[in-house]
Amino acid sequence: MSKKGILTVISGFSGAGKGTLVKELVERHGYKLSVSATTRSPRPGEEHGREYFFLTREEFESMIEENQFFEWAEYVGNYYGTPKAYVEEQLRLGNHVILEIEIQGALKVKEQCPEALLLFVTPPSAAVLKERLVKRGTETMETIQKRLFRGAEEAAYIKDYDYIIVNDDLGTCVEETNSIIINETNRTIRRQDFIRELLEGFKEFQEGE
C-alpha cells in the first residue's frame, strides 16, 4: 500500500519565481528534479546530467523513435526533451519529481502521463509581474514588454492546469506547493492500489465468516 511518487509539472510567467520555488522544493523537501536532454552544446560550467543530458542528434533521434520522451521539441536547430526513464524510476521508488517546463511541453506531458500534477505559478497580478521584471534590472524595457505580451497569451492556458500557485511570499509559496503535492497523494485516482486492497479485505473477510 506504499504510495507512488507524483510527477509535478511547474510552469508560469517569466519573472514569477519558478526557478527559486523549484530550488527550495528540492532543498527543503527533497524533491527530485527531472533533467532535460538537449542536442545543444554545453555552456561553460554546465555538467552532463545536472543542467542537461547533452546528446548527439543521432542519440536524441533514436530516443524519439523508441518513445523515450514525455515530450520533445526542436528549437532554433536543437532538440530539447524530457526523458521518461529517470522520472519513472523515481516515481516507482516513491519519490516526488519536479519538472519545470513551458506550457506547450507541460500539456504534452499531461497527455502522456495523465496522473501528472500541473501547477501554474503567477505573481498576484500583472502589475506586480511588471514591477518585478523592472526591479530585476537585467532586461531592457523592450524585452520586458515582450515578456508581458507573452504573459497575456500564456494566461489563457492557466485553466488547463490543476492548481494556481500565487507567489507573493516565497516561503509561503514553497510550503503551499509542498502541501498541495502531499495532499494529492490521497486523491482517489492515485490510490487505486489501496482501494483494490480494501475491497479484497472485505471479500476475504466475508468468505472467512
Add this chain to the structure above:
Amino acid sequence: MSKKGILTVISGFSGAGKGTLVKELVERHGYKLSVSATTRSPRPGEEHGREYFFLTREEFESMIEENQFFEWAEYVGNYYGTPKAYVEEQLRLGNHVILEIEIQGALKVKEQCPEALLLFVTPPSAAVLKERLVKRGTETMETIQKRLFRGAEEAAYIKDYDYIIVNDDLGTCVEETNSIIINETNRTIRRQDFIRELLEGFKEFQEGE
C-alpha cells in the same frame, strides 16, 4: 479576488469515525455544518435547526417543487433532504461547509454542485473496521456482519469521490482533511475569478503602454 467557500461532502463506512471527524473540523477549524431537513418527528433533545429542520410534508414537498434541495430522498415513510439556501449563503460569505451524508446522497449533491469536494473516510482496512465495530460493543454480531457486508458494496463507489481519508489516528485525520480542503481553494476550477482578473490586468496594462 476573495475566495468562495467549499462545500465538502463527507461519506464513509459506518464505524470509520466520520461523526468525530466532522465534530473536530467544526470545533477546531470553524467549518459550518449543513443541517438536513426531515419530515420525521423530533426525538427528545433534538432541536429544530440543530439536528434537523423539522418540516411538515406540505412544507417539504413545496421545497422539492421549488428546487430548494441539493438532494432529497424518502426513507421509511419520511422525507430527508439537504436544503440549498444555508449552504449557498455560507459559501458566498467565504465559509467552508461540511455535509455528512451517505453515498447516494453525496453523488446527487455532486451532480447539482460539481464544485463540491467529495471525501470518503475509511479505516486502514476491512479488518480494522471489524475490530472497531466489535470493540464499540453497541451492536450485535449480526448487525456488525450486515454493516461489513454493506461496506463491501459501498467500497465500489470510492472511485467516484475526490479523495480518500484514511482514519488511523483521529488527530492526523482531522489535520489532513483540513489541509486537503484548504489546498483545494487553489484549484484552477475554483479560481476562475482570479484568472479573469489576471487576464484583465494584462490587457489594461498593455493598453496603457
